[in-house]
Amino acid sequence: MEERANGVAQSSPEPALPFSRRLPRMLAALGLVAALSAGIGAIAAAGGLETVAADEPERYGIGETFVSSQLSIDVDRIAVVDELPGTGAFPDEDAGERVLAVLVEVTNLDVEPRNASGTGGLGTARLEGRPDDAPGVSVYGDADFSPVALQPDLPTRILLTWVVAADEIGDADVQLILPEAVKSDSTLFRGESYWSDTSSTVVISGEAEDLGAGRGDGSL
Template sequence: MSDSPDAAPVRKRRFGWIRAATDRMPTKWFVGIATGVFLVATAAFGGLATAAPPELAKLEPGEAHVTDQRSLTVTRAVLIDELPGVGVYPEEGERVLALVVDVENRWDEPQKAEGSDSIGASFTIGGMDTDAESSVARFDDATRSPELQPGVPAELVYAWAVDADEYEAGEELTVMLRELSLYTGSFVMTGQTWTDPVTVATMTLEIEDVGAGADQGEAGDDG
């Protein structure tokens, strides 16, 4: 059955308000609505699924990890009964876990060896609390918390007091190597600082037990 002659005018009046309303809407609104519909539809079919994070690089002990901030080479991981030269004083039932590293400051300003924006913030030990208290000293003269000058290599010892039965000789220790971004402050905060650490590589090395360390020197050298 065909529409009556008056059907078209009725439909025109019925939907006339829609035309009037849409005529007043900015074109960018339509673009936004269309984009929203597209995103919802794409997400429904998995098109916006979170991409898998990039695989972490795997380094060997003694292999340098280089960023704009520093060059860092982890050479040894040792357990020792005490290491006062580094500034760690284990209590009863604790020992000292230490990493021996070669470092070069690659920035154009001096950098501290420890702190939230320091070279020390560019690596962590897998499974260890990132807020765990640590201490650091130069290997050659036991200077604690040294400041590293641009382009000057240094051998450092980072140390933590740990439960005596938490680590043992021959166990594999994973070091998480992180890259920090250089932030330039403005307005309230000025100057530059290294921040936002992101883990980009790992290294696994075997823990050595050097016993009481009576002949280890201030930084855990072999006797």
Template sequence: MAESGGRPRRAGLGAPQLTLAGSAAGAVVLAVLAAGGFDPLEKPETDIAPLAAGETVDLGPFELTVDRLRVVDELPGISEGDDDTRVLALVATVEATGTATEYGALLSGSVALDGVPGVTADGDGSEPVPADAVHVMADGTRLDAVQPGLEYEVALVWEQDARADVPAEARLVLVGRTLRESSIDHTQEWLDPLPVAAGDLEVTAPPPSEDES
């Protein structure tokens, strides 16, 4: 993947590794999350740190700094929704913590909205919903890999049913993982997804169009 949208932060790291870390485990984790495979109540509330805009959280494979949550109106390359859906986007800064390239899908599976009307995944809608995708803010391209030594400003996006109201605020859940040996193939993988931080963020709606004013 091209390094579009990333800004070098550290020198002397050498060329990024071509092998994506946690590929098999990442796919399994994402499948579990998409099916509602974790519940914030599985971890005691006292162990889940409060979350607010501007805070940086260590998720294991990534460090994520939450900026703002908004309804998408002008982000190049990202769907702006249609008559049936609108797009909610979390703007954040992310950096891989290790020396290997990580999947963008692992990042999207680490950030979820909880209890937002009209935002649902497979299941009964009672579980937090991971982001649909991650895009680079600079040009709207999809972020498929997070390379070490680069800091990315990204938009993590969810589709919301347009019949639901735009929420004044939304609960964001960040999921952390532990690097340990896999019992399947004995390689080091990012495993054991658990919520590490959660909080309510204000949702910024776009200004009304001239037709609506």
């Protein structure tokens, strides 16, 4: 409705809706908020709002077999020894260094061979607290330092080694972190594929046996 003051048309404010007409709108708005809150609560309860960092890794110990990155891995032994010839680990005796060794039996479940030292293999394994220290990867009992190829369906005993300080490995369990990897088709090269790490990991843990000076022949 328009009114004129001093010859100028002015609009009067719209009358407020009565409460009886505003009430349904208010109830509808409250219902929408309640529905959204219930939906968010259900998603959170199902883990949909959890971050990847909160995921607990699978844990395995000595004598256990598990599958990761299409590798069947059997944890055989964890040991610390003064020296381990044939593995590429060269501790400095004068500095009090020793060799930490993790012996596993690995079977490649994929249809293609893969490098044991590369992504999707065992070369990405890391000791807890040493994220930048890659292991030496060698075939157990074989002094050949050529790259280790894991053939499909062929069990292979692999030795992972690190040079550690003499007092670095105590009574606490050794924690070995192994990222899980997925295989993808290359978008650049037809017929080629590659492995890439995911945010998921598995943890191998166990007490290290102290083998003293070792046997001198590269065996545990």
